[in-house]
Amino acid sequence: MLTALTALASCNGGSSTERIANRVLNGAADGIAGSVDKPVYLTFADEGLVVDVVIQNASGDVIVRGKPNEATGETTARIEPRIEIRTVSQRKAKLDEIQWDVHMEQNDHGGQTLTIDVRSIDQDAWFAGADIEVDTPRLGNVRVNTRRGKIIVDDNRGPVDLSTKGQEIRVRTPWPMTQPCAMVNKDADINWSTRGESAGEFDCETVGGNIISYCRYGRWIMVDKRNDTNSLHATLNGGKNPIVMRNVDGDIRITIVEDPHNTGTFHWP
Numbered sequence: 001m002l003t004a005l006t007a008l009a010s011c012n013g014g015s016s017t018e019r020i021a022n023r024v025l026n027g028a029a030d031g032i033a034g035s036v037d038k039p040v041y042l043t044f045a046d047e048g049l050v051v052d053v054v055i056q057n058a059s060g061d062v063i064v065r066g067k068p069n070e071a072t073g074e075t076t077a078r079i080e081p082r083i084e085i086r087t088v089s090q091r092k093a094k095l096d097e098i099q100w101d102v103h104m105e106q107n108d109h110g111g112q113t114l115t116i117d118v119r120s121i122d123q124d125a126w127f128a129g130a131d132i133e134v135d136t137p138r139l140g141n142v143r144v145n146t147r148r149g150k151i152i153v154d155d156n157r158g159p160v161d162l163s164t165k166g167q168e169i170r171v172r173t174p175w176p177m178t179q180p181c182a183m184v185n186k187d188a189d190i191n192w193s194t195r196g197e198s199a200g201e202f203d204c205e206t207v208g209g210n211i212i213s214y215c216r217y218g219r220w221i222m223v224d225k226r227n228d229t230n231s232l233h234a235t236l237n238g239g240k241n242p243i244v245m246r247n248v249d250g251d252i253r254i255t256i257v258e259d260p261h262n263t264g265t266f267h268w269p
Helices: 016-026 088-095
Strands: 040-044 051-057 062-065 075-083 098-106 112-120 128-135 139-145 151-154 160-163 169-172 181-184 190-195 200-207 211-215 231-236 242-248 252-257
Touching (some): 062 139, 075 098, 075 112, 098 128, 160 169, 200 252, 231 252
Parallel strands (some): 062 128, 062 151, 139 160, 151 169, 169 190, 181 242
Antiparallel strands (some): 075 128, 200 231
């Protein structure tokens, strides 16, 4: 099968010569992956800034990892295009239709944003997508939209906006969360673990599941009359920033502790 047809990293600032040099050195980004059955690896040089991640994926797993402490290093992305059709002739034809775009650029709040968009030429190709992994030393905001794939976000220092169905959403951060967050899922659980210095106004609902909350640190007020096994309205440390979670046929678990890295039994990839 064909490998990526083109791979160019986009960078803001500097002369056109510098931008072209960066494209070569960084190794890959904006492009189209045709018939691909092997992962595509992309690398971006460390500019010492917080990196936000925005991923729009047709379907598949998405894992985004930062570092729990101040760190340096490159930002790397792994994209493995795949389809969910078993017939060989169909598989090759549909893999030819998978496209991806990746670019890193300066944002308007003093950092960088890595954007990944994986799609199929056939808008009805529900079986086409990719498994995506991103590693960056200073992970900021994370926004992910995928289908039939898990979303795992680890060590983010900014808010999350996550949506999938059929697989779990799992978020763990040792950085205090004080900005709006949203998580939407169907047919699988949502697990959110943060530290007690966080703040927020929780609005959580699930249909066909349960809500389990555990707050060991922080001022947790949960006195709303609407609260029951599948509805939670509460505040943490008097926060007004909305923390919204919605689920169908899955549980919602909220853990607020001193150190999320030393709590729970999840294996974090």
